Amino acid sequence: MLKVGDQLPEFELLNQDGEPVKSSKFIGKKLVVFFYPKANTPTCTVEACNLNDHISKLKKEGFQLVGISADSVKRQKGFHEKFGFRYDLLSDENHDVLNKFGVWQEKKTFGKTYMGIVRTTFLFDENGICTRVISDVKSKIAAEQILENVH
Template sequence: MTVEVGQAVQDFELINNKGDKVQLSDYKGSHIVLYFYPKDDTPGCTTEACDFRDNHESFQELDAVILGISPDSEESHKKFNDKHDLPFELLVDEDKQVAEQFGVWQLKKKFGNESMGIVRSTFIIDKEGVLRKEFRNIQVKGHVDKALNYIREELS
């Protein structure tokens, strides 16, 4: 069963790009921008991560934490994070358990081929751990601004 807007988000634990165990509940008391992306260091994912990086200070001013999640390995996340100087954590979801919890691990079709993959999506979780907004199957361009504006206008 996937989490729905208005529901408390079930806690989970993943490894971050530094090899540390991280729980969602570690960030209770802050807004959480949880974004799922398909693959480290690909064009769209790099653009999205760098947009979040470039707006990181604005999110911090709103007491919001950014967490990126993909099925890539800890080593892949570390290289991606270091290469692009990302000031937020990337979480490893190799078994896709959290992606399935949020309903973003789906059958995708591209050029007539079908395969399972992450559907690029972002979730805004409030300070009490309740899902307040979901942006599913998003376009990268302008997306970070939408997430930032939602927090600014609806949660601050």
Template sequence: MTDNRLTAGDTAPAFSLQDANGDTVSLSDYAGEKVIIYFYPKAMTPGCTTQACDFRDRLERFTADGYRILGVSPDPVNKLAQFMEKEELNFPMLSDENHAVAEAYGAWGEKKNYGKVYEGLIRSTIVVNEQGTVDVAQYNVRAKGHVDKLRRDLGLAEA
């Protein structure tokens, strides 16, 4: 597994994925807009729910600041639909079952858990600017408190 983590100034890899409704969502749909793409390991788990709800609760502020939000996980579309309904999520959740997009964004790789090493999704957040270039790339982020930290890192007022 090569380390293909993105850094500020890189061109964001193009992608098209299905959302929780089965519709295709592409990065190009957001051309000319700032987009926060966050990768999370598994819908309906405690950490991922905390993070998704933090984005949900601050969506209005992010929108007012000119950002769109996309959540990406290896979960199938039907599980994302359940997650969105259960947690009343208000932004697109995208299914990356073969983790090709996560790999392109450097969000898939070696993980360690309880002494075991395996490949999996690395909780990551990539901020893409209006020109399609990476402004911020954060890897191995913590679910709790990440959204507030991201707002501070972007120089945005507290939510």
């Protein structure tokens, strides 16, 4: 998994509107990248809505915000429109970026083993260097976790 001190991986993914978003567009800005397992599922919805509710606080601290999952562009668009998110949701159906960040991992639920996204949030500085990894994301206070120790 990507760790503190690592460079933001280069990527280009489609957002909920089918428009390409390149990682290079975030250089020069602080960036929050949050990975979530599946659009429109209860915990992911709580996390994404919490971040949306606090987007002005995040932007006040200079952060850009982007969410990434393996959902299709169509599913991301439905999720985005349903809740009126004020940030992009990116589609990584091929798991290229999920693998670059190291969040596509073996998981276990109710004794079943499968591959899936480990809910993780990464913070990057203006130079694209990872400054923090939040691996114990608490969906109800996701924004608070990001804003902890910002100053």
